[in-house]
Amino acid sequence: MNRFSDIVGQEQLKEHLENAIKMNKVSHAYIINGEKNAGKEFIAKTFAMALQCDSRQGIEPCQECHSCKQALGGNQPDIIFISHEKPGTISVDDIRTQINGNVAIKPYSSPKKIYIMNEGEKMTVQAQNALLKTLEEPPEYVVILILTTNVNSLLPTILSRCVVLNMKPVQDSQIKKFLMQNMEIPDYKADICVAFARGNVGKARLLAKSEEFDKVKEEAVTLVKYIHEMELNEIVTAIRKINEYKLDVNDYMDILSIWYRDVLLFKATHDANHLIFREEIQYIRKVADRSTYEGIENIISALEKSKERLSANVNFDLTMELLLLTIKEN
Template identity: 50%
Template sequence: MAGYQDIVGHKRIKEQLKSAIELDKVSHAYIFHGPKDSGKMMLAEAFAMALQCEQKNPCGCGECRSCKQAMHRNQPDIIYVQHEKPNVISVQEIREQLVGDMEIKPYSSRYKIYIIDEAEKMNPQAQNAILKTIEEPPHYGIILLLTSNVDMLLQTIRSRCVRIDLKTVADDLIRKYLMEKHQIPDYQANVATAFAQGNVGKAVHLSTSQEFAEEKNQVLSIVRKVSDLRIADVGDRIKEMEVYKDDMGEYLNLMQIWYRDVLYWKSTGQIDGLIFRDELQEIRKQAERLAYRGLQIAFDCIEKARLRLQANGNFELIMELLLLEIKEIYQWQE
């Protein structure tokens, strides 16, 4: 478990939670809403640790027995609701782990805090079971619902909770975090940050993922050589791409970022704004060959391929058309 000091970004939310403790205006129910890996669990855990801090530090002191227990996830009055089936949280699990358990007073702390991750997986019966507890909780009871799809929760639950909507984190903060905290090389941090779109957890995953590194290298092998691609070799290249058929959205994003870098260099000649900075020599070469209109066509072709794939079009035909259309733009002149 991390404290607020270890959480990148989300300054407004951290201040809001800290103020709730300082002003003694803590609600009995919160919804932390944001995409997967956006930091919901880290914020909820830091808030829970601060609430239970024996020194009454609104950020958690990190030194008292309760804070140390919380950091190791063995604080007896911070309960993580578990579920056996991966796609559903049942009414029985909510009744046993939360509704019934909350009737028992805290073991050693001021509050009894329940953290429900993936709260959208509660079935309607489970949500109705928790609703009465949210409406009439004991004075020591606090429920933290974490969800990536708040609309899956009953309106009656949403209306009775303080909603915390996680915003994207600035790219420069994510890049700095990857390089300083995880010792990620700058060129690798650039790519992961661009793809994460403000999601710190996703950036960490991408920067350390061998699968993502292999996918990136495969895309680069395509865009470096597509201008010289022979018609007879198109089928072989499509077979290489087919490995990523189930996640072509990410693959096409990598292609778009490549041509975005080419356009950026052609327009500015500045290295600082490049994502694939370690590919500068090839980016410069392509920027000299490609016309502005050709680059716009490349973006349009990639987006059309994305839409066709989403419409369940034939993969091989869509990718063949994409490669041939992009190959064509290298023949254009300014």
């Protein structure tokens, strides 16, 4: 189902798109800017379905008409998804063949002809300049939806010809409610997914479904529980194991950061109710008792520095060794 009511959070963005349909003031081009997995494509598909819906009753796509069924099946001929052969680039040829060379053909069966471009930040400057030609004089039936994780990668001339809609972090309580009601995720696991998602519903949803995330979480928690007893060779083995997982290493770092924030919180308050890893209270109490405030803050700071080093492509094994030794020392 693709309905505006299924979009979690993003009230301003939803209201803008719904009003555009209601008042018949749909722009020829939109940029939806938000984090990876935040739900940009779901919003774009919902908007496209609503614009093409045959029933014309209200704002929500009806899900039942021929157009909606085609869209749900991914074969609505007037909702076109831009593809690109090179994984890291949307080239000038991609734009010329899939948009510029196609816009003059009127819609087959719908009122609009809608182009949805994911990963808009991957457009080369030449591709953006080619797209500009269509944006400057688009046929009245054309709507272009550019989805991006980095609106600053787009030329000012592109931005000036599009309605820019920025996605905002969703409240933790809304994400938790979504996970528990829609996905039947238990309370404790929902709390952990929400803590990692940092306002990103899509990420919370992926983590909730990921068996690998559960394994990585268990490995990380086991490591921090027993690191003070481990020898250097055991730490090196643990580092190699981290590298085996397909999960983003930043997620592993976030697990460690949340654990030590729990330790800091418990040391300050002696209250387990607000801890993310509250079922590990026995070990959190031990770490809090034997660590100083300065030591815990040193660890949290080292975790942030390690994330920065890995983003700058500093050697993984060396970065992790330094980090885990800092954790052991503190």
